[in-house]
Amino acid sequence: MEDDAFVLRIYPYAESDAIVVVLTRQSGKLRLICRGLKRPQNALHGIISPFNLVSIRFSADDPHQLGRLFEASLNQGFYLQPERLSDFYFCSHMAEVLLSVEIDPQYGARIYRLVSALVSCIAHRGYTPADLLYFYFWLLRLEGWHPDVGVCGRCHRPFSGENPPAFFQDADLAVVCEACRLPGESSERPEMEKFVALQTCMLRRPPDEVTDTAGVSSNISSFISRYSRKISDITGKKYKSLVFIQ
Numbered sequence: 140m141e142d143d144a145f146v147l148r149i150y151p152y153a154e155s156d157a158i159v160v161v162l163t164r165q166s167g168k169l170r171l172i173c174r175g176l177k178r179p180q181n182a183l184h185g186i187i188s189p190f191n192l193v194s195i196r197f198s199a200d201d202p203h204q205l206g207r208l209f210e211a212s213l214n215q216g217f218y219l220q221p222e223r224l225s226d227f228y229f230c231s232h233m234a235e236v237l238l239s240v241e242i243d244p245q246y247g248a249r250i251y252r253l254v255s256a257l258v259s260c261i262a263h264r265g266y267t268p269a270d271l272l273y274f275y276f277w278l279l280r281l282e283g284w285h286p287d288v289g290v291c292g293r294c295h296r297p298f299s300g301e302n303p304p305a306f307f308q309d310a311d312l313a314v315v316c317e318a319c320r321l322p323g324e325s326s327e328r329p330e331m332e333k334f335v336a337l338q339t340c341m342l343r344r345p346p347d348e349v350t351d352t353a354g355v356s357s358n359i360s361s362f363i364s365r366y367s368r369k370i371s372d373i374t375g376k377k378y379k380s381l382v383f384i385q
């Protein structure tokens with residue numbers, strides 16, 4: 140079989156082999172054994188390397204069993220640049236999160252597209268915190284864990300000038316309208332208006348067009364924390380790699 144893949148992780152295996160975990164476009168996540176990868180003269184050296192986007196030829200009869208990786212060619216290489224360590228930490232974090240979530244093959248192609256768009260985007264212009272929010276937002280949406288965008292999470296009416304967003308409900312990431320906000324819930328109306336605009340932008344545009352989030356950018360880390368907490372709650376994992384990008 141042939142497919143496009145994002146290299147998530149490589150484990151040493153036996154004397155000179157490796158187990159490669161990839162996110163593919165068509166088959167979700169796969170664990171493939173790559174014979175001789177640890178030998179310096181191996182043809183796949185530098186191609187099968189973390190965070191590269193590659194095309195692979197492989198066999199995997201059962202996605203839960205080890206398959207075999209035969210050939211690979213490079214589509215987009217990840218090159219570690221000392222002045223851009225945050226690119227590396229971001230890719231490490233994406234990989235760590237993707238390793239921890241189940242990927243429904245039905246949405247696998249869209250998750251692959253999300254990851255490859257983000258990798259290409261940071262290769263082009265470097266990581267920005269909006270990339271992390273974009274990754275969380277779309278991963279949660281594709282996994283079915285994100286509420287509808289642009290409507291109140293309680294009354295489900297669309298937001299508008301008369302029905303402004305005012306409160307963020309951490310438990311399910313829903314934005315709540317001013318009318319539904321309870322007395323104990325403090326209004327964050329201007330912040331939430333900007334955030335809903337940013338969500339709408341993420342919904343419609345590729346990641347490289349979402350960087351200029353004037354207004355929200357000052358507070359983007361609070362939304363990143365809320366999204367990452369949600370993902371940790373769902374998977375039961377604490378992500379070590381997140382420490383470096385916050």
Ligand SMILES: [Zn+2]
Pocket residue numbers: 291292293294295296315316317318319
């Ligand atoms: Zn409402």
